[in-house]
Amino acid sequence: MTQIVSQTLLAHPEQISIYPASAIADFGSTLIVAPHPDDESLGCGGAIALLHQLGISVEVLVVSDGTQSHPNSLRYPAPALRDLRERETLAALAVLGNKVAVTFFRLKDGAVPNRNSNDFDFVVTRLQKYLSSRSLQTVFLPWRYDPHPDHRATWELLTTAIDTANLSLRQIEYLIWDWDPLQRKDATLPVNVKPWRLDISTVLDLKQQAIAAYRSQTTDLIDDDPQGFRLTPEMLAHFAHPWELYLEQT
Ligand SMILES: [Zn+2]
Numbered sequence: 001m002t003q004i005v006s007q008t009l010l011a012h013p014e015q016i017s018i019y020p021a022s023a024i025a026d027f028g029s030t031l032i033v034a035p036h037p038d039d040e041s042l043g044c045g046g047a048i049a050l051l052h053q054l055g056i057s058v059e060v061l062v063v064s065d066g067t068q069s070h071p072n073s074l075r076y077p078a079p080a081l082r083d084l085r086e087r088e089t090l091a092a093l094a095v096l097g098n099k100v101a102v103t104f105f106r107l108k109d110g111a112v113p114n115r116n117s118n119d120f121d122f123v124v125t126r127l128q129k130y131l132s133s134r135s136l137q138t139v140f141l142p143w144r145y146d147p148h149p150d151h152r153a154t155w156e157l158l159t160t161a162i163d164t165a166n167l168s169l170r171q172i173e174y175l176i177w178d179w180d181p182l183q184r185k186d187a188t189l190p191v192n193v194k195p196w197r198l199d200i201s202t203v204l205d206l207k208q209q210a211i212a213a214y215r216s217q218t219t220d221l222i223d224d225d226p227q228g229f230r231l232t233p234e235m236l237a238h239f240a241h242p243w244e245l246y247l248e249q250t
Contacts, residue, residue: 003189005145010178013245018197021050027170028137029057035112035142035154037066037085037104038214038231041092042239043174044140045207046200047246052097053203059101061130062089063154068109069229070222082106084216092210096203103130114153115160127161138170143247145187147177171249179238193247201242211239 003009009016030051034040040048040060051058066085067078076084086104093100105126107113113120141158142151155173162169173193178184189195200207215221217231 005175005178005187005189006184007186009189009195009245009247010175010184013197013241013243016195016197016245018199018243020199021054021202024050024198025054025056027051027056029135030059030138030140031131031134031136032058032060032140033142033154033158034060034062035148035150036064036069036109037062037089038092038211038217039142039151039176040089041096041207041210041214043142043176044244045092045096045210045239046203046244047140047198048093048096048100049203049206049210050198050200052100058097059103059134060089060093061103061105062086063105063107063157064109064112064150065104065106066109069217070225070227072227073222073225075224076216076222081216081222085214088214088216091213095206095210095213110150112150112153113157114149115156117153120157120160123157124161124164127157128165131161131167132165136167136169138172140172140174140246143173143175143178145178145185146175147180147183147185151176173247173249175245175247180235189247192250194250195245195247197243197245199242200244204240204242208240211236 032040032044065082067081113123142154144155
């Protein structure tokens with residue numbers, strides 16, 4: 001049966017099966033891929049905290065440098081904003097688990113290469129090296145049809161690197177901008193993708209603390225860019241549930 005993601009999963013997430021933390025106990029060494037610094041905490045903060053508590057190795061790859069959130073700030077020009085957002089990521093991950101390693105790929109925010117970009121193959125090769133130097137078993141990726149182009153490009157880059165490096169990884173996608181009714185598109189759930197929810201009620205406080213560590217995205221910390229980005233209370237409410245929704249490739 002064809003499922004339109006916005007009409008089924010997002011409109012009625014309570015109908016999707018929910019599993020306890022023990023359901024991810026066999027995930028093995030896990031990588032969380034975030035297009036921007038904060039996506040890992042918004043989309044997977046609960047899973048990161050639970051994996052850490054289960055004693056499973058979990059690390060984070062932040063793909064872009066996050067410098068487009070406040071492009072006109074004089075107090076935080078791109079290098080300063082990048083440093084700030086990386087510090088925020090470190091602070092967020094320190095909350096979720098003190099042994100969660102992070103790698104910053106520092107691609108240009110807003111310009112993560114997709115399949116049509118000249119530098120796509122170059123970044124894929126870089127990712128292959130990164131992935132092959134680890135013995136990963138599970139990877140969390142942004143949803144392939146997320147409304148944000150950097151999120152879709154990140155999925156294309158990672159899945160191409162995984163396939164061409166012949167890696168066999170459990171692949172799980174998480175939604176970010178589809179939660180915004182103004183942005184979501186009517187994507188069809190691929191037949192080989194199964195939705196499920198993870199009960200994160202025991203670590204919801206930690207997830208909320210991690211998200212709050214991104215002060216540049218959630219407060220007026222950077223107040224000299226009228227066009228500056230801010231996660232709205234409405235948007236943040238979508239990431240305050242005691243569960244996280246995942247789409248797993250089967
Ligand atoms: Zn993002």
